[in-house]
Amino acid sequence: MTLEQEIAKRRTFGIISHPDAGKTTLTEKLLLFGGAIQKAGAVKSSKIKDHARSDWMEIEKQRGISVATSVMGFNYNGIKINLLDTPGHQDFAEDTYRTLTAVDSVIMVIDCVKGVEMQTEKLMEVCRMRSTPVICFINKLDREGQDPFDLLDEIEEKLNIKVRPLSWPISMGKTFKGVYSLYEKSLKLFTPSKTTVEEAIEISDINDPVIDQLVGENNAKQLRADVELIEGVYPEFDVDDYLSGNVAPVFFGSAVNNFGVKELLDTFIKIAPTPIPRETTLREVEPSEKKFSGFIFKIHANMDPKHRNRIAFLRVCSGKFERGSNYTHVRQDKNIRFSNATAFMAQDRETVEEAWPGDIVGLYDTGNLKIGDTLTDGEKFFYTGIPSFSPEIFKEVINKDAMKTKQLEKGLIQLMEEGVAQLFTFELGNRKVVGTVGALQFEVIQFRLKNEYNATVEFAPQNIFKACWISSKDQVKLQEFIDSKQRHIARDKDGKLVFMAESKAWLQMVQDNFPEIEFHFTSEFKETPEALNQN
Numbered sequence: 001m002t003l004e005q006e007i008a009k010r011r012t013f014g015i016i017s018h019p020d021a022g023k024t025t026l027t028e029k030l031l032l033f034g035g036a037i038q039k040a041g042a043v044k045s046s047k048i049k050d051h052a053r054s055d056w057m058e059i060e061k062q063r064g065i066s067v068a069t070s071v072m073g074f075n076y077n078g079i080k081i082n083l084l085d086t087p088g089h090q091d092f093a094e095d096t097y098r099t100l101t102a103v104d105s106v107i108m109v110i111d112c113v114k115g116v117e118m119q120t121e122k123l124m125e126v127c128r129m130r131s132t133p134v135i136c137f138i139n140k141l142d143r144e145g146q147d148p149f150d151l152l153d154e155i156e157e158k159l160n161i162k163v164r165p166l167s168w169p170i171s172m173g174k175t176f177k178g179v180y181s182l183y184e185k186s187l188k189l190f191t192p193s194k195t196t197v198e199e200a201i202e203i204s205d206i207n208d209p210v211i212d213q214l215v216g217e218n219n220a221k222q223l224r225a226d227v228e229l230i231e232g233v234y235p236e237f238d239v240d241d242y243l244s245g246n247v248a249p250v251f252f253g254s255a256v257n258n259f260g261v262k263e264l265l266d267t268f269i270k271i272a273p274t275p276i277p278r279e280t281t282l283r284e285v286e287p288s289e290k291k292f293s294g295f296i297f298k299i300h301a302n303m304d305p306k307h308r309n310r311i312a313f314l315r316v317c318s319g320k321f322e323r324g325s326n327y328t329h330v331r332q333d334k335n336i337r338f339s340n341a342t343a344f345m346a347q348d349r350e351t352v353e354e355a356w357p358g359d360i361v362g363l364y365d366t367g368n369l370k371i372g373d374t375l376t377d378g379e380k381f382f383y384t385g386i387p388s389f390s391p392e393i394f395k396e397v398i399n400k401d402a403m404k405t406k407q408l409e410k411g412l413i414q415l416m417e418e419g420v421a422q423l424f425t426f427e428l429g430n431r432k433v434v435g436t437v438g439a440l441q442f443e444v445i446q447f448r449l450k451n452e453y454n455a456t457v458e459f460a461p462q463n464i465f466k467a468c469w470i471s472s473k474d475q476v477k478l479q480e481f482i483d484s485k486q487r488h489i490a491r492d493k494d495g496k497l498v499f500m501a502e503s504k505a506w507l508q509m510v511q512d513n514f515p516e517i518e519f520h521f522t523s524e525f526k527e528t529p530e531a532l533n534q535n
């Protein structure tokens with residue numbers, strides 16, 4: 001097959017949701033359709049169910065599960081689908097943000113009872129930064145949920161994206177009858193079952209009395225009224241509006257009952273984008289360029305502390321990746337040969353000889369690779385759009401065993417390279433502060449430092465509200481600012497200057513007092529999403 005044909009065959013996407021909306025269940029059903037697993041229950045939930053009861057085993061299990069199910073490749077109707085898993089637990093949101101940089105589109109699961117929840121809003125912000133096309137799957141229709149029109153309004157309002165229903169539910173909860181596909185003009189009747197797949201009943205005319213026979217007169221009447229309203233209110237579905245990230249098509253179903261999932265998958269492979277061109281520091285790179293390039297979006301440490309090698313997850317962006325070839329590690333300006341490369345097919349890992357744009361390859365690494373690194377076939381550019389976001393919780397690292405300072409430094413650097421958290425080193429006194437999205441990471445870091453590096457640490461809470469990357473067109477003013485705010489200036493992992501603001505009000509005041517200084521809320525400046533700034 002040619003490079004173009006390989007590209008046309010691929011769809012690389014992620015499923016995102018607020019915990020408990022049904023991401024794991026939907027993933028499992030999709031894998032069943034792909035023949036990647038044989039029976040329900042094979043996909044373990046990658047979430048830590050009860051935060052309070054989380055123990056070390058739980059954390060280790062989480063790491064184990066997350067590497068096993070991080071990427072699930074499967075074939076469906078001649079299409080190679082790469083599904084990238086995102087951690088359900090919100091404390092691992094940073095990991096999810098990074099995974100979203102490696103996908104070309106997203107399916108967003110929303111619980112029809114709970115509607116749009118906080119985590120979904122944040123994840124949508126990240127999608128919007130990159131104009132990632134989104135399909136919404138409104139789940140759990142077998143429960144008494146909110147009115148579907150209200151749900152659509154809520155999505156538009158809270159997620160700030162236009163929607164276009166492509167299917168429509170007929171009643172809900174105990175009286176749920178099924179969905180009408182506005183796209184295919186067919187009816188699917190609901191029977192609660194975990195395995196069977198509903199047959200579509202073709203309906204050429206919405207006024208066909210057969211609908212009354214199948215779902216009852218009242219439901220049929222309601223459906224006709226709803227469809228009329230939808231056709232009147234929402235413009236015709238235009239796939240380009242979806243591909244540009246402006247309109248999210250919406251499906252309704254029940255993942256646990258395997259209802260509406262096949263329809264979602266069939267439409268997904270029809271409309272979801274093939275691997276897209278990506279921005280670099282030099283130019284936009286087309287997937288169809290002959291020369292290989294890609295970037296690292298995730299690093300996973302070996303679970304066995306005696307073996308320090310790690311798996312780096314490479315997203316192939318252009319050309320063909322070949323095992324055993326020499327590729328340029330742009331940041332280190334050197335050539336590396338990857339003789340050990342892994343493909344992810346469902347839950348099996350197998351050695352990969354070649355990979356194509358959209359594919360994810362696992363590279364065994366002994367410490368050369370960091371998240372965000374670019375590999376190319378010689379050309380010197382970096383993929384952009386893999387920013388760090390300001391963490392939400394900050395704690396100073398207190399070394400409790402001075403004899404193990406070296407191990408601690410090494411451990412901290414390696415854990416940060418894996419993206420477990422962000423490290424900020426204060427200019428004054430060399431204080432090291434770790435920033436995370438959730439509280440759980442501190443437990444993970446403390447445990448892993450002890451277990452893998454024999455270093456003992458404690459964490460001291462810090463009065464920090466936000467880490468703001470700073471810059472200025474006027475270098476003199478920037479230096480003046482640094483001098484006057486010395487106690488609050490740190491460097492991130494790449495040595496970039498960061499201002500550690502103590503509170504929202506204080507940050508506002510400092511911003512007003514120093515108009516020449518630009519404050520950024522992600523490490524890549526031009527792409528600051530407003531909503532992420534506000535929290």
Ligand code: G4P
Binds near residue numbers: 022
């Ligand atoms: P997550 O990965 O997004 O966190 O959600 P997950 O799939 O684990 O689903 C959360 C809960 O919602 C699970 O129940 C799951 O069975 C249930 N669920 C998923 N889809 C549907 C649906 O269409 N209808 C209904 N009624 N429930 C659904 P649980 O009790 O937490 O776990 P389990 O013991 O059932 O596995």
